[in-house]
Amino acid sequence: MKEAGLENVRMIPSSGHPFVYGEWLHAKGEPTVLFYGHYDVQPADLLNWDSPPFTPTIRNGRIYARGSADNKGQFLAHLCAIKSYLDPIGRLPINVKVLLEGEEENGSPHIEALVESNKELLGANLVYTSDGALHDSDRPTIICGVRGLLYVDLIARGANQDYHSGNLGSFVPNPAWRLVELLNSLRDPKSDRIRIAHFYSGVRPPSPLERSLLAQIPFEQERLNRELGITSLEETGEKAFHRMMFEPSLNICGFHSGPSGPGMVTTVPNSAYLKLDIRLVADQDPDRIWEMLRRAVEEFDPTIDVKRVAAMKPSYTRPDLPIVQLIIGALEEVTESKPVVLPRLGGSLPDYVFTKILGVPSLIVPYANFDQNNHGPNENIKTDLFFRGVRASIQVMSALGGKLDLINNTSPFPPA
Numbered sequence: 001m002k003e004a005g006l007e008n009v010r011m012i013p014s015s016g017h018p019f020v021y022g023e024w025l026h027a028k029g030e031p032t033v034l035f036y037g038h039y040d041v042q043p044a045d046l047l048n049w050d051s052p053p054f055t056p057t058i059r060n061g062r063i064y065a066r067g068s069a070d071n072k073g074q075f076l077a078h079l080c081a082i083k084s085y086l087d088p089i090g091r092l093p094i095n096v097k098v099l100l101e102g103e104e105e106n107g108s109p110h111i112e113a114l115v116e117s118n119k120e121l122l123g124a125n126l127v128y129t130s131d132g133a134l135h136d137s138d139r140p141t142i143i144c145g146v147r148g149l150l151y152v153d154l155i156a157r158g159a160n161q162d163y164h165s166g167n168l169g170s171f172v173p174n175p176a177w178r179l180v181e182l183l184n185s186l187r188d189p190k191s192d193r194i195r196i197a198h199f200y201s202g203v204r205p206p207s208p209l210e211r212s213l214l215a216q217i218p219f220e221q222e223r224l225n226r227e228l229g230i231t232s233l234e235e236t237g238e239k240a241f242h243r244m245m246f247e248p249s250l251n252i253c254g255f256h257s258g259p260s261g262p263g264m265v266t267t268v269p270n271s272a273y274l275k276l277d278i279r280l281v282a283d284q285d286p287d288r289i290w291e292m293l294r295r296a297v298e299e300f301d302p303t304i305d306v307k308r309v310a311a312m313k314p315s316y317t318r319p320d321l322p323i324v325q326l327i328i329g330a331l332e333e334v335t336e337s338k339p340v341v342l343p344r345l346g347g348s349l350p351d352y353v354f355t356k357i358l359g360v361p362s363l364i365v366p367y368a369n370f371d372q373n374n375h376g377p378n379e380n381i382k383t384d385l386f387f388r389g390v391r392a393s394i395q396v397m398s399a400l401g402g403k404l405d406l407i408n409n410t411s412p413f414p415p416a
Ligand SMILES: [Zn+2]
Pocket: 042, 070, 105, 374, 375
């Protein structure tokens, strides 16, 4: 940040990993953009990488490294854009703040407290986050919100140890069956509906503009099947996007019990573990869903332990805001192709701290390729897309210059 020419660059301590902050605030009467990113990464399993994950390597037109896409490579594009203004001309067309956090991959447990106690420091007209992936066509992509998240661990316990399934195991309880039965009770297999009480309350349907955006998102089924290595999808086209952005979901992320290696092990396991992620949509509240899930598990079997691991509120910004339209125009100009505007990201980011606590519109504008393979081996960003990202950040700052009147006083939310 210092090399890019930002000022007041410092670490802001938290009870976890520190935040990093920098600013350039000399554009009087101009809008302020807060660029948000994260410097932490997922672990890298060295054995599965074709080059060392922490030594950036360029091959096939891509930069391979852990964090090249998620997220260091993407926020570096903003810093390069800032530098490319400040180096030759010494000023930016707008005011800029940069906030980087170090715990995004852990569900951002401390960002809410940071934003709550630094509203003035972080105040802006727009929060701009480059994270995640472009639409698979590589067309510029703008995302106006995120789903919320509730992540839980469940543990069922049986006897004090594993027992022979033919002898004592014939009558000791099997905790794996208990979790399977619990899972069955949570979902209606015919309608695919989740049976947790109030699971669908608070769901805000798409506005007419959001519905038309859903219809415009390209959906190339054959190409998707090929890239995903499957032959059929549960939903396609507009319906698939509706499900991904406007419906809550309950997913089994992990289920483990007993031995799973090769060979024949005939035991009744003494414990079973389940990991669930629940994605929530506007205007649902993770605290309420947690309470409902906890109650459902308790009613089913009070001996099953259920632990809340992480929670994040959903968030969104109205796509019809003038500032959103400005950004769409800027991206179209720099890439010479029509941006794909997604009303929501199916995934979760701590976007609500900006829209709900700061009351500022917030956009996610990914710069990395669809097949970046973040979190997996050989994470990468296409070199030309990295440079296109730098140009996009330059164009965004330039397009916002002189536009304070147009964008001032707009709430991220639609009128009640
Ligand atoms: Zn990530």
